[in-house]
Structure formats: structure tokens, C-alpha cells
Amino acid sequence: MDIAWLAPVLPAAAFFFNVLIARQLGRFKHGVAAAAAIGSIVGAFAVFLVVFLDAQAHLGGPAHAGGIKLAAPSLQEEAELPRRLLFDHIPWFSVGRWDFYTTLSVDWVSIMMLGVVGFLASLIQIYSIGYMRGDNRFWWFFTVMSLFCAAMLGLVLAYDFLLMYMCWELVGLCSFLLIGFWYQERDNAEAAKKAFITTRLGDVGFFIGLAILFLQTNTFRMDEIFEAIDAGRIDPTLVTVAGILVFMGAIGKSGQFPLHVWLPDAMAGPTPVSALVHSATMVAAGVYLIGRAYPLFVASPVTMAVIATIGTITAIFAATIALTQRDIKKVLAYSTVSQLGYMVMALGLGAYTAGLFHLFTHAFFKALLFLGAGSVIHSMEPVLHGTGKSPNDVFWMGGLRRRMPITFLTFVVGSLSLAGIFPLSGFWSKDEILVGALDAGAWVPFAVGLVTAFLTAFYMFRAIYLAFFGAERWRLAVAGSGPVTVAHAAGGGVIALEGPDRDTTARHGAATATVDTQDVPAHLEAGDHGGQGADHHAAPHESPWVMTVPLLIISVPAAIAGWLNIPGVFTAFGDAIYYGEVHHEGLNLAVAAAGLLAGVLGIAVATIMYWKPLLSPVAVGASFPRLYRLLYNKYYFDEMYQWVIDHVVLGISGLAAVFDRKVINEGVVDRPAMLTSRLGYWLRFLQTGRTYNYAFAFVVGILVAGVVLAGFRPDFLQASLW
Amino acid sequence: MVPLEHILVFSAIMFAIGAYGVMARRNAVLVFMAVELMLNAVAINLVAFAARVDPQRFSGLVFTIFVITVAAAELGLGLAIVLRVYRMRTSVNVDEIDALRW
Amino acid sequence: MELGAVAFYAVAGASLVAALGVVITRHVVYSALLLILSLSLTGLVYLLLLADFLALVQILIYGGTVSVLLLFALMLTRPEDGAVLNHRGWPLAAVGALLLLGALLFGVLTTDWTGATPGPAAPPSRVSVEELGEALYSTWAVPFEVASLVLLVALLGALQIARSTDAPAGGRGEGADR
CATH class of the missing domain: 1.20.120.1200 (NADH-ubiquinone/plastoquinone oxidoreductase chain 6, subunit NuoJ)
Incomplete structure (x- = not known):
């Protein structure tokens, strides 16, 4: 247990090593930096293992016989074990009369997160060796990754809000650096900026909330703050306000409505970054914060209601957007937003275990999906290079399942899990949330949860069918055949627009937008034998083992992580991580069936639309043109924010600029400067250059001083000088 | 025995005369003479305090020695500067030496 | 008297x-x-x-x-000979000096010196040159040495300043020296 602090310290050390030493090593720096980063994060994972095994004996935890434990204390002993071990009074810094100490907590929640972060970050970094190969800032990628992991691990262990806030901001900073990793392209830099500023909006709330709590309790320690809340030493209204403000931090970090806009744009970063950001680190921080500061939120029903409402809105809202996205990473991004909404909703409804359990399972399968998507993009990139087509666009993929079988398989596993198909992990955590919603008597969130489950299954399998099945549409792009830009294969029939995308239809007309797929082989032939565009002829192929092996490894927990909490069978997770009393949802067969049905239905609809052309997506899209466009444009949220920025923010800025120019520049800066210069011009004539004048002034000065010292002091001098 | 005040009055008058000389004289050498008078007034003060206030310890006397030393050094340097100025401008009238002005 | x-x-x-x-x-x-x-x-x-x-x-x-x-x-x-030795403004200088004198006299005469003088109990005594010399070389040794340094520097400075402008630092300008 005592070595838990090493988990964040190891990657931090790797960061400093890389920054200070590795970068000096010339061409070796890439290898050295990657080795240090991966070594340190694997070390952190090893720390987790040690802590985890040790914790069996030292923490009150899994109380049931099914618990995974090696050194099992008896039930009697276990009841007396503490919920958490605190590492207290670690001196940190002093400001004025305040001495700040920091506190680390080792409990099942933090251990769980240590494991998730350590495991996923290790694999993702190994995967990055393949993905980032050849990048000329390879070493910097691993350096920032190390800092990222260190910050997240520190955040996980922190048990005082100050340390947590520091790590929180460090996580934000690192995600900024990583999202903008390829900042040479303006869009990426903009995305990084957007992520940073948007999350900052939430962080301001978080910060104010912390300030309120600190002013009320004079401490940042969580246990003391929660105690003060329990004891009613803080005004309940303030608790509500502080709770909502702190939750604002989680809204920003976890991409909840209405601050979700940065998350999809964060796809601008390298895909391993997306995988990490979307599974174990950045966005998990928000949900983790809610779990960590749960007593603060539970203390106020209003706060809980706000949390549940935001979560519910986010879940369905993001899922609907994901239905129409073309960029495979954007689909996954909105899926993440939606799933995070799920977790937040569960936590808001009091289903503590369910919310954190979903965070746990989701981390695995979402990381798997992102790495899978990365693998696809990695192989599409050289194929589409030079065609001006985005390698992320599922409309330009197709038929990849034969080309990259491992990626395909693992991607399907992740998707099935995300869709909540029995017996994969998503099923169990989603079921738990639904049962929790039902228990809370919250029918709307329950219904939303079911609909979201349906939508989730649909958009995931839409992506799978588009990317891995059907015709190999990337050949069209390579062969440069025709102006088909928004086309995709529906079954083997025609390439058609999915929805009423006005831009494309307007530009190319219906005729050109419909191309017979019979053409494809012809183009292919022409391409193969005609030798045109020789650069583009590489076909997508399976990624190197350094990428596929992590995929395979992650697919295991992605599939079975849910088995850690099977109601009535094996409930280690729920026994360890709970709030208040251990609370086991019984296996509600009706709910489970409903959830499963929603998932299967989603897959079925996707199948008949995108695989067997029983229902044309074109027709569906065309029947709801407005809705389609609304979803495709993400409810115009970016446009709304842009409007606000253009009209409100820039308007205020304009006023401020005028104020600055007129009042500050001219009134406060230029005017006194002019005055001084004018005064100096006249005063300089006092400098006669004649010593006897100076001597006379000297004597007069002495006289005045003497008079004053002799006691003759006018009133105004008395006030100011004596 | 002469009271302390009388000696101080003597020194004060000497100082005022010196100050007048510094302000009124044109010739730099004469200005230096007036400065010597002022320094001398200060020295008188020190000696008076040494003799009247603290006869047993003679810090005042030692200090006077230093004042005289510094005065000598100052005079030597000052007159060197005067000579230099004279060589450059063929005049040592302080109202004609006014290069350091606006 | x-x-x-x-x-x-x-x-x-x-x-x-x-x-x-x-x-x-x-x-x-x-x-x-x-x-x-x-x-x-x-x-x-x-x-x-x-x-x-x-x-x-x-x-x-x-x-x-x-x-x-x-x-x-x-x-x-x-x-x-016959050059004007005073500035035109010498009356003003006189007034300033008189005012200064007044201020000084005011200070001297209004101050109560009784506390500062030892009174008849400690009659003024002659200070022997030996005692003064001893003090100068023991208690005041450091200021004394500094004073000697000041004199040396003043000597060198005066030399340098008063030298002929025409002669460069090496002193090759024969005849330029007066």
C-alpha cells in the first residue's frame, strides 16, 4: 500500500527525464524517450498490481465469498477494516499563514482507476510506437504522454481538492498539447485551443466551488469537507451552489451537455491520444470527480437532480448526433459523450456503483474501439494520401474486414460490448444503470437509457458495416472516379447519398451522385494495369504487431470486464465500490431483456439499412431532411457558440477595446506622458549649468529643512510626512 | 571658560561667510577658498564638541584630523580641475563654465 | 572674565x-x-x-x-587685475547667507546644551599628543589607512587631471608639458 504514491511519480520522473536528458541525445532521443515513458507507465501498472494485492488484506472490500482475494481476512475482520487508507499530512507549500498539506487516498475507487489508467495507458503507449513511427516529434509525444499519465494518476490518488485541482489542470494542459500535437495544421491547433478553453469554462466553476468550500471549512481535505457537510456546518444553500459549481468542472472535462463541443474536435490529435483521452484519462476525470466528491453532491437533492438531468440530456443528445457522422473517430467521440452522459446520469440518480462500473467497463471497450479506429486510419492513410480524402471517413472505407481481420474482430468485440450485447461487459454495466434508474423511480432516464442503447447499437454497427463490409470504396477515391464525395455503398447495389446533404446534391446533382458499383472493378482494373497514380496503389493492410497485439490484449478486458459485477453471481466490484451501504441490484430479468432487446434491435436496423439493402438509408435520410441535417450538423451547437462569440463576446471586446484606446491609452497613459514631457521641457531651464545657482538653491533647501525641523510644520506636512 | 554656545556661534558665522563666498564669487579659486572656510567651520564645531562635551574621549579631534585630510585632498583635486579648465577655456570664472545645462 | x-x-x-x-x-x-x-x-x-x-x-x-x-x-x-570678482547677484547671495546664519544661530541658541556638557565635575583637560597618536593608530587605524588611500588617489587623480591635454597617455608630447 505504501508504494501507491509511486504510481504518479514514475511517469512524472519519466517526463522530467525526457525533458531534461533524453532530448539531448540527438537521434537516440526518440527511442530513449519512448522507453522511459513506456517503462514508467508499465512500472505504474506494476505498482497498481502490488497495491491491489496488498489492499485485499488492508481494505474493507469485497465482503462476499466471491471476492477475488488472495490473503483473505475473515468476514469479522473485514468489517472492521477501513474503507480507505490515507497518506496524510504530506507537506506541500505555505502561503502566508496557510500551510498546505496534501493527502493521498488508497481505496477501492482509486485502486480501480489506477488499474484502468495503468493498464490502458501502457497498452496505448506500446501501440503508439507503431502509430507514431516516423513522426519527427516522436519523443515529445511520449514525453507529454508521461506527464499526462502522471497527472491522471495523481488525480486518482488525490484526496484533497487542491492536489486534485492541480492534477486536473495538468490533465487539461496535456490534452491540449496532445490534441494539438500536429499543430502545423491550423485545424488541429484550433481544436486544441477549443478543448482547452471549453474545459476552462467548467474549471472556472470548479475553482469557485472549491473556493467556497475552502472558505467555509478552511481545508481542502475531502474527508474534512464531507464531515463538515454531514455535520451541517455549511449552509445547505452553499452546499448546493458549491456542488453545482464543482459539477461544472465535470461538465467541462467529461464533455457533458452543453460543453461537449470540444470532445469531437479533440479527434484532431493522434488516435492513441484519442483513445487515452476518451477512455481512462481526460474524460474519466470528470466522472471520477463526481464519484470522488459524491458526498458533496448527495448532500443536496438539487445538485443530484441537476447531475441526473445533464447526464440524461447528454446521453440521448450525443447518441443522436453520432447517427449521422461520417468520420469514424467522430462517431466514437459522440459515442463517448453519450456514454459519459450515461455514467453521469447513473451517478445523479444515486446509482453510484453502476456509474463507476460503467466508467470501468467503458474505458476498456472505448479504448479498444479507438485503437481499432486508429489501426484502420493508419492503414487508410497511405492509401488515400494525395487524394484529398480524409482517411477517417467511413464512406471511403468498405470491405476492410478481409484486409485487416484482427482489427475487424477486435472492433466488433468492442462494438458488441458497447452495444450492450450479452454477455460482453457493456451489457452488465448498462443493465446496472438501467436497473438503478428504475430503482430510483426515474422513468424518463430509464426510457432515455433504453433509446440510447438502441441508438448506440445502431450507430456502431453502421460504422462497422460501412468500414468493414461492402464494396471497397477507397478504390474509387484512389482511382479518382467521379465527383462522388458523400457516397457510400448500400449493400452491393448503388452508391448513393446517405442523406439529403444539400452541399453535395447541389454541387453534383442526383445523376452524378448515383454511380453503379459495377464501375468499381473497372476502375480498379484501370488503376492496376493502366498504372495511373502509382503512388496511390497501396491497398489497406493489417497494422504491425506492435499495434495489433495491444488490440488483442485490450479486447480481453473489453469483453469480460463486466463479469466483475454479475448480479447474484460474482459481485466483487459492487462489494468494493459503493456509497453508503453495499447495494446489489438484483438481476432484473425484464430490464436485462429490454436492454438486450434495444441493442439487438439497433444492430438489426443497422443490418437491414447498411448490409442487406432492405431499407435504403437514402430514403430514410430523405424522409427527414431537416432532422438529418440537424443531426449531421450536431444541432448547430458550434454555430450557436460561434454566433455568441461573434456577437456577444466580440461586442463586449469591442467596447473594451474602445475603452482601452480612449481611456486607458489616451487618458491614463498618453496624457500624463505628455504632461510630464511638457513639464520637463519647462523645468529643464532650471538647469542653468552655473554652480553658484545650485549653491543658492542648496542654501534655500537647507533653510526650508531647518525651518521644518525647528518645528514650524504646516498642517499639510504634518498629515503626510509625520 | 568660554561656553559651548559661543564657540558654536563663532563656527556658524564662519560657515555663513563661507557660504556667501561660494555663492557670490566668480573666480573658481576664490570659490575654493570659501569652501575651505566652510570646512573650517565644521572642524571648529567638532573641536568644540570634543573639548566641551566629551573631553576624555577625543573622537572629535580624530574626526577633525580626517576632515582636514579630506579637505586637503579635495583642494588638491579641485585646483587640478581648475587648472585643466583654465587651460581649456582660458578662464576660471564659474559663470562662464556652464556646459552642463539645458 | x-x-x-x-x-x-x-x-x-x-x-x-x-x-x-x-x-x-x-x-x-x-x-x-x-x-x-x-x-x-x-x-x-x-x-x-x-x-x-x-x-x-x-x-x-x-x-x-x-x-x-x-x-x-x-x-x-x-x-x-581689476576683474569683477563677484556675480551680479551677490546681494541675493548675501541675503541667503544671512538667512542661513539666522537659521544656524536659531539652532545653536535655542538648543539646550546643559545636558550635553559634563559641567564643572569634569574639568577640561589637555589632550596629550601621545594619547591622540595612540588612539589614531589603534582605535582609528582602519579609517586612518583609508584616509591615506584617499590622499593617494587624490594625488594620482590630480596628477592625471592637471597633465597636459596634448600629450597622450604615454607622455611623448615633449614641449607640450608646461
Whole structure:
């Protein structure tokens, strides 16, 4: 247990090593930096293992016989074990009369997160060796990754809000650096900026909330703050306000409505970054914060209601957007937003275990999906290079399942899990949330949860069918055949627009937008034998083992992580991580069936639309043109924010600029400067250059001083000088 | 025995005369003479305090020695500067030496 | 009135008259000679204040060295006869000096000196040159050394400044040196 602090310290050390030493090593720096980063994060994972095994004996935890434990204390002993071990009074810094100490907590929640972060970050970094190969800032990628992991691990262990806030901001900073990793392209830099500023909006709330709590309790320690809340030493209204403000931090970090806009744009970063950001680190921080500061939120029903409402809105809202996205990473991004909404909703409804359990399972399968998507993009990139087509666009993929079988398989596993198909992990955590919603008597969130489950299954399998099945549409792009830009294969029939995308239809007309797929082989032939565009002829192929092996490894927990909490069978997770009393949802067969049905239905609809052309997506899209466009444009949220920025923010800025120019520049800066210069011009004539004048002034000065010292002091001098 | 005040009055008058000389004289050498008078007034003060206030310890006397030393050094340097100025401008009238002005 | 007091007033008065002469005479050489007189008379005042050594130093340095220096300076700068020695604004200077004198006298006369003087219990005693020398070389050794350094620097500085402008630092300009 005592070595838990090493988990964040190891990657931090790797960061400093890389920054200070590795970068000096010339061409070796890439290898050295990657080795240090991966070594340190694997070390952190090893720390987790040690802590985890040790914790069996030292923490009150899994109380049931099914618990995974090696050194099992008896039930009697276990009841007396503490919920958490605190590492207290670690001196940190002093400001004025305040001495700040920091506190680390080792409990099942933090251990769980240590494991998730350590495991996923290790694999993702190994995967990055393949993905980032050849990048000329390879070493910097691993350096920032190390800092990222260190910050997240520190955040996980922190048990005082100050340390947590520091790590929180460090996580934000690192995600900024990583999202903008390829900042040479303006869009990426903009995305990084957007992520940073948007999350900052939430962080301001978080910060104010912390300030309120600190002013009320004079401490940042969580246990003391929660105690003060329990004891009613803080005004309940303030608790509500502080709770909502702190939750604002989680809204920003976890991409909840209405601050979700940065998350999809964060796809601008390298895909391993997306995988990490979307599974174990950045966005998990928000949900983790809610779990960590749960007593603060539970203390106020209003706060809980706000949390549940935001979560519910986010879940369905993001899922609907994901239905129409073309960029495979954007689909996954909105899926993440939606799933995070799920977790937040569960936590808001009091289903503590369910919310954190979903965070746990989701981390695995979402990381798997992102790495899978990365693998696809990695192989599409050289194929589409030079065609001006985005390698992320599922409309330009197709038929990849034969080309990259491992990626395909693992991607399907992740998707099935995300869709909540029995017996994969998503099923169990989603079921738990639904049962929790039902228990809370919250029918709307329950219904939303079911609909979201349906939508989730649909958009995931839409992506799978588009990317891995059907015709190999990337050949069209390579062969440069025709102006088909928004086309995709529906079954083997025609390439058609999915929805009423006005831009494309307007530009190319219906005729050109419909191309017979019979053409494809012809183009292919022409391409193969005609030798045109020789650069583009590489076909997508399976990624190197350094990428596929992590995929395979992650697919295991992605599939079975849910088995850690099977109601009535094996409930280690729920026994360890709970709030208040251990609370086991019984296996509600009706709910489970409903959830499963929603998932299967989603897959079925996707199948008949995108695989067997029983229902044309074109027709569906065309029947709801407005809705389609609304979803495709993400409810115009970016446009709304842009409007606000253009009209409100820039308007205020304009006023401020005028104020600055007129009042500050001219009134406060230029005017006194002019005055001084004018005064100096006249005063300089006092400098006669004649010593006897100076001597006379000297004597007069002495006289005045003497008079004053002799006691003759006018009133105004008395006030100011004596 | 002469009271302390009388000696101080003597020194004060000497100082005022010196100050007048510094302000009124044109010739730099004469200005230096007036400065010597002022320094001398200060020295008188020190000696008076040494003799009247603290006869047993003679810090005042030692200090006077230093004042005289510094005065000598100052005079030597000052007159060197005067000579230099004279060589450059063929005049040592302080109202004609006014290069350091606006 | 005892003899010492009479002597003091006489000598001090004479010294002041000489000092006044220094600043108002129209002849530069008189001015210098009167300065020597005034400073030497001040030396006598020191003697009356039982500071023998200082009296000696005063007469030696001012009467001997300084006067020679000043006369040399006057000689080298050759002020023409009948040149106007005062500024036009000299009455203003006089007023300033008088005001300064008033302020000084005000300070001297309004201050209560009784606490500062030891009174008849500790009669003024003659300070022997041996004692002063001992103190100068023990208690005041460091300032003494510093003073010697100051003199050295002043000497070198005066040399450098007074050298001929025409001669470069190496001193090759023969004939340019006066």
C-alpha cells in the first residue's frame, strides 16, 4: 500500500527525464524517450498490481465469498477494516499563514482507476510506437504522454481538492498539447485551443466551488469537507451552489451537455491520444470527480437532480448526433459523450456503483474501439494520401474486414460490448444503470437509457458495416472516379447519398451522385494495369504487431470486464465500490431483456439499412431532411457558440477595446506622458549649468529643512510626512 | 571658560561667510577658498564638541584630523580641475563654465 | 572674565574679520593671504580649546601647504587685475547667507546644551599628543589607512587631471608639458 504514491511519480520522473536528458541525445532521443515513458507507465501498472494485492488484506472490500482475494481476512475482520487508507499530512507549500498539506487516498475507487489508467495507458503507449513511427516529434509525444499519465494518476490518488485541482489542470494542459500535437495544421491547433478553453469554462466553476468550500471549512481535505457537510456546518444553500459549481468542472472535462463541443474536435490529435483521452484519462476525470466528491453532491437533492438531468440530456443528445457522422473517430467521440452522459446520469440518480462500473467497463471497450479506429486510419492513410480524402471517413472505407481481420474482430468485440450485447461487459454495466434508474423511480432516464442503447447499437454497427463490409470504396477515391464525395455503398447495389446533404446534391446533382458499383472493378482494373497514380496503389493492410497485439490484449478486458459485477453471481466490484451501504441490484430479468432487446434491435436496423439493402438509408435520410441535417450538423451547437462569440463576446471586446484606446491609452497613459514631457521641457531651464545657482538653491533647501525641523510644520506636512 | 554656545556661534558665522563666498564669487579659486572656510567651520564645531562635551574621549579631534585630510585632498583635486579648465577655456570664472545645462 | 576667554573672543573675532575679508576683498592675492590668516587664527582657537596637536596640524597644513597651493593656482590662472570678482547677484547671495546664519544661530541658541556638557565635575583637560597618536593608530587605524588611500588617489587623480591635454597617455608630447 505504501508504494501507491509511486504510481504518479514514475511517469512524472519519466517526463522530467525526457525533458531534461533524453532530448539531448540527438537521434537516440526518440527511442530513449519512448522507453522511459513506456517503462514508467508499465512500472505504474506494476505498482497498481502490488497495491491491489496488498489492499485485499488492508481494505474493507469485497465482503462476499466471491471476492477475488488472495490473503483473505475473515468476514469479522473485514468489517472492521477501513474503507480507505490515507497518506496524510504530506507537506506541500505555505502561503502566508496557510500551510498546505496534501493527502493521498488508497481505496477501492482509486485502486480501480489506477488499474484502468495503468493498464490502458501502457497498452496505448506500446501501440503508439507503431502509430507514431516516423513522426519527427516522436519523443515529445511520449514525453507529454508521461506527464499526462502522471497527472491522471495523481488525480486518482488525490484526496484533497487542491492536489486534485492541480492534477486536473495538468490533465487539461496535456490534452491540449496532445490534441494539438500536429499543430502545423491550423485545424488541429484550433481544436486544441477549443478543448482547452471549453474545459476552462467548467474549471472556472470548479475553482469557485472549491473556493467556497475552502472558505467555509478552511481545508481542502475531502474527508474534512464531507464531515463538515454531514455535520451541517455549511449552509445547505452553499452546499448546493458549491456542488453545482464543482459539477461544472465535470461538465467541462467529461464533455457533458452543453460543453461537449470540444470532445469531437479533440479527434484532431493522434488516435492513441484519442483513445487515452476518451477512455481512462481526460474524460474519466470528470466522472471520477463526481464519484470522488459524491458526498458533496448527495448532500443536496438539487445538485443530484441537476447531475441526473445533464447526464440524461447528454446521453440521448450525443447518441443522436453520432447517427449521422461520417468520420469514424467522430462517431466514437459522440459515442463517448453519450456514454459519459450515461455514467453521469447513473451517478445523479444515486446509482453510484453502476456509474463507476460503467466508467470501468467503458474505458476498456472505448479504448479498444479507438485503437481499432486508429489501426484502420493508419492503414487508410497511405492509401488515400494525395487524394484529398480524409482517411477517417467511413464512406471511403468498405470491405476492410478481409484486409485487416484482427482489427475487424477486435472492433466488433468492442462494438458488441458497447452495444450492450450479452454477455460482453457493456451489457452488465448498462443493465446496472438501467436497473438503478428504475430503482430510483426515474422513468424518463430509464426510457432515455433504453433509446440510447438502441441508438448506440445502431450507430456502431453502421460504422462497422460501412468500414468493414461492402464494396471497397477507397478504390474509387484512389482511382479518382467521379465527383462522388458523400457516397457510400448500400449493400452491393448503388452508391448513393446517405442523406439529403444539400452541399453535395447541389454541387453534383442526383445523376452524378448515383454511380453503379459495377464501375468499381473497372476502375480498379484501370488503376492496376493502366498504372495511373502509382503512388496511390497501396491497398489497406493489417497494422504491425506492435499495434495489433495491444488490440488483442485490450479486447480481453473489453469483453469480460463486466463479469466483475454479475448480479447474484460474482459481485466483487459492487462489494468494493459503493456509497453508503453495499447495494446489489438484483438481476432484473425484464430490464436485462429490454436492454438486450434495444441493442439487438439497433444492430438489426443497422443490418437491414447498411448490409442487406432492405431499407435504403437514402430514403430514410430523405424522409427527414431537416432532422438529418440537424443531426449531421450536431444541432448547430458550434454555430450557436460561434454566433455568441461573434456577437456577444466580440461586442463586449469591442467596447473594451474602445475603452482601452480612449481611456486607458489616451487618458491614463498618453496624457500624463505628455504632461510630464511638457513639464520637463519647462523645468529643464532650471538647469542653468552655473554652480553658484545650485549653491543658492542648496542654501534655500537647507533653510526650508531647518525651518521644518525647528518645528514650524504646516498642517499639510504634518498629515503626510509625520 | 568660554561656553559651548559661543564657540558654536563663532563656527556658524564662519560657515555663513563661507557660504556667501561660494555663492557670490566668480573666480573658481576664490570659490575654493570659501569652501575651505566652510570646512573650517565644521572642524571648529567638532573641536568644540570634543573639548566641551566629551573631553576624555577625543573622537572629535580624530574626526577633525580626517576632515582636514579630506579637505586637503579635495583642494588638491579641485585646483587640478581648475587648472585643466583654465587651460581649456582660458578662464576660471564659474559663470562662464556652464556646459552642463539645458 | 578670565584671560582664556578674553583671548578666545579676540582671536575668534579676528579670524571672522579675516574670513569676511576673504570673501569681499577685490584683490585675489589679498583674499588668499587673508584666508591663511583666518585659518591660522582658527588654529589658535584650537590651542585655546586645549587641542594642541590639532592647532599644529591646522597651521601646518593650511598655513603652509594650502596657502602655497592656492597661490600657485592663482598665479597659474592669472586673473587680470581689476576683474569683477563677484556675480551680479551677490546681494541675493548675501541675503541667503544671512538667512542661513539666522537659521544656524536659531539652532545653536535655542538648543539646550546643559545636558550635553559634563559641567564643572569634569574639568577640561589637555589632550596629550601621545594619547591622540595612540588612539589614531589603534582605535582609528582602519579609517586612518583609508584616509591615506584617499590622499593617494587624490594625488594620482590630480596628477592625471592637471597633465597636459596634448600629450597622450604615454607622455611623448615633449614641449607640450608646461
